[in-house]
Amino acid sequence: MTSIETALTRATGIEVPLLCGAMYPCSNPELIAAVSEAGGMGIVQPISMSFVHKHELRDGLRLVRRLTSKPIGFNAIVEKSSRVYEERMRKWVDVALEEGVRFFVTALGNPRWVVDAVHRAGGVVYHDVTNRSWAERALEGGVDGFIAVNARAGGHAGDRMPEALLDELAPLGRPVVCAGGVGDAATFARMLSLGYAGVQMGTRFIATEECRAHDDYKRAIVAAHASDIVLTEKISGVPVAVIATPYVKAVGTKAGRLAKRLLRHPRGKHWMRTLYTLRSAWQLRRASLEGSGYQQYFQAGQSVEGVERVEPAGEVVRRFAAAARASREATPRV
Numbered sequence: 001m002t003s004i005e006t007a008l009t010r011a012t013g014i015e016v017p018l019l020c021g022a023m024y025p026c027s028n029p030e031l032i033a034a035v036s037e038a039g040g041m042g043i044v045q046p047i048s049m050s051f052v053h054k055h056e057l058r059d060g061l062r063l064v065r066r067l068t069s070k071p072i073g074f075n076a077i078v079e080k081s082s083r084v085y086e087e088r089m090r091k092w093v094d095v096a097l098e099e100g101v102r103f104f105v106t107a108l109g110n111p112r113w114v115v116d117a118v119h120r121a122g123g124v125v126y127h128d129v130t131n132r133s134w135a136e137r138a139l140e141g142g143v144d145g146f147i148a149v150n151a152r153a154g155g156h157a158g159d160r161m162p163e164a165l166l167d168e169l170a171p172l173g174r175p176v177v178c179a180g181g182v183g184d185a186a187t188f189a190r191m192l193s194l195g196y197a198g199v200q201m202g203t204r205f206i207a208t209e210e211c212r213a214h215d216d217y218k219r220a221i222v223a224a225h226a227s228d229i230v231l232t233e234k235i236s237g238v239p240v241a242v243i244a245t246p247y248v249k250a251v252g253t254k255a256g257r258l259a260k261r262l263l264r265h266p267r268g269k270h271w272m273r274t275l276y277t278l279r280s281a282w283q284l285r286r287a288s289l290e291g292s293g294y295q296q297y298f299q300a301g302q303s304v305e306g307v308e309r310v311e312p313a314g315e316v317v318r319r320f321a322a323a324a325r326a327s328r329e330a331t332p333r334v
Contacts, residue, residue, distance in 0.1 A: 003039075004324050007175035008198035011124050011144065012103050013071050015039035016321040017198030018188070020205045020313070021147075021179060022075030022105065023155075023299075025052040028212040029060055031205060031313055033067035038314035039321060043073040043105055043200075046092045053212070057092055061099040074101045078109035097121050105147055106138075115142040126177060130158030132168040145175035147200055153180025154203050154241045154301030157231070166194055184306025185323035192324050193331065203300045208313040217298050218310050220245065226302040234297075243298045 003015040020027075020035040022045035029049070032042030042064070049060040064072055074096040076089055093104070093114055102123035106114050115125045119142070126145040127138035135146050148165045149158045158165065162178050169176045175197035182188050183204045191199050206213050207221045224243050231239035232253040242248055 002325065004192070004321060004328075006192070006197040008145070008177060011175070012041060012073075014041045016317055016324075017177075017192065018317055018320055019043055019073065019105075019177065019198060019200040021200040021202040022048070022073075023202050023206070024048045026202075026206050026211055026213050028053045028210075029055065029063045030067065030212070031208065031210040032072055033064045034208070034210040034313035035205065035317060036064075036070040036072050037068040038317035039070075040317045041071055041073050041103065043075050043103075044096070044101070045075045046089075046096075058095050058099060061096065061101070065099070071103060072101060073103040073105060076104055076106050076111075076114050078106050078111055078114060080109060093117060097123070106143070107147075110141050111138060111143055112141040126175075128179070129169070131160060131165070132172070135169050135172055135174075139172060139174070143174070145177065145197065146172075147177045147179050148196075150178065150180040152226075152302040154229075154299050154303070156238065157241045157301065162191065162196075163194065166196060170195060180301050181303050182306070183301075183303030184308075185320045187303075187306060188320045189323045189327035193327060201303065203303045204307055204316060205313055206300070207307050207310045208316060209310060210313045220298050221300055221304050221307050222309060224300065224304040224307075226305040229300060229302050229304065232297070240297075240299065241301055243300050243304070245298060247296060 003009055004017055006017045008017045016039040018040035020042040022043040024045055025048050027045035027048040032044055035042040046057055049055050050057055055063060076093050080086055104114055104118050104125045106125055107128035111125060111127050118125050124144040126147050127143040128147045128149055129135040129138055130149050146169055148169055150162045150165050151157055151159050157180060162181060166176055177198040177200050178191045178196040179200040182191060182199050182201055188199050203221060205211060207218045220243050228244050229241050230244045230253055232242050232248060233239055234251060
């Protein structure tokens with residue numbers, strides 16, 4: 001396969017600037033490996049690996065390695081929610097580095113300690129951002145690039161459209177990866193032509209054969225349109241993008257009055273976020289793996305508009321790569 005050269009591919013050694021974003025609970029080892037083997041890069045989500053798919057992290061990484069020898073990434077959420085969580089994440093990052101991972105995606109906090117550890121090992125760190133202010137903070141932490149989470153993303157989406165967000169971040173002089181709204185090959189090619197160094201996708205890769213999500217979840221993604229994606233506060237207290245299933249419509253999308261009051265209070269906010277996190281992790285796991293028989297939430301972004309069928313993850317990577325190459329060949333050279 002001929003590589004599509006961008007700042008992301010040069011930094012990571014991958015052939016196609018396409019990342020399978022870390023997803024709770026959908027990042028199973030087989031999906032991660034399939035995307036990497038096809039020339040993109042799968043990103044390991046350690047909580048999903050350990051608590052959903054029941055692989056001790058080192059064993060899970062070695063399982064992925066048995067399925068592909070190509071680069072994989074690792075997601076490190078660096079929010080200081082508790083000392084126990086931080087110590088666990090530090091150990092996980094050490095394990096990932098020991099097992100040869102050299103691309104890390106950080107989120108929700110100061111990435112400095114991850115950056116220092118990864119740079120010592122010769123790796124690179126990109127950080128999730130939703131606007132220039134957060135990107136500038138991440139730069140102070142030494143990151144090498146940004147995952148630009150836009151308003152069309154699934155899960156905790158941003159509030160900028162892809163074009164506007166790139167305009168904000170490009171002047172900072174670091175590679176920018178588009179995250180959100182890309183579910184078809186033509187949009188992938190267009191994001192690269194705008195100047196993005198790569199694209200991160202989640203929703204599109206849920207609707208693949210290798211993903212262990214329940215068939216109900218995959219069918220819901222294939223059937224949905226962008227207009228079916230709504231933001232709910234019921235999962236984490238802040239807006240999360242989900243498919244407007246009958247269950248979501250029935251329970252509503254707004255946090256209750258007491259919850260909102262507690263979320264505005266510093267100490268109450270900590271306890272409410274902890275409660276939401278524990279409850280939503282259980283809800284999302286059951287809905288994603290058990291299907292619509294358990295009526296809860298299917299996270300997804302507006303990229304559902306471009307998802308027409310469930311197919312092998314490798315086919316997605318190869319088809320998107322072909323579209324990007326065709327687009328580049330068709331662009332007049334100055």
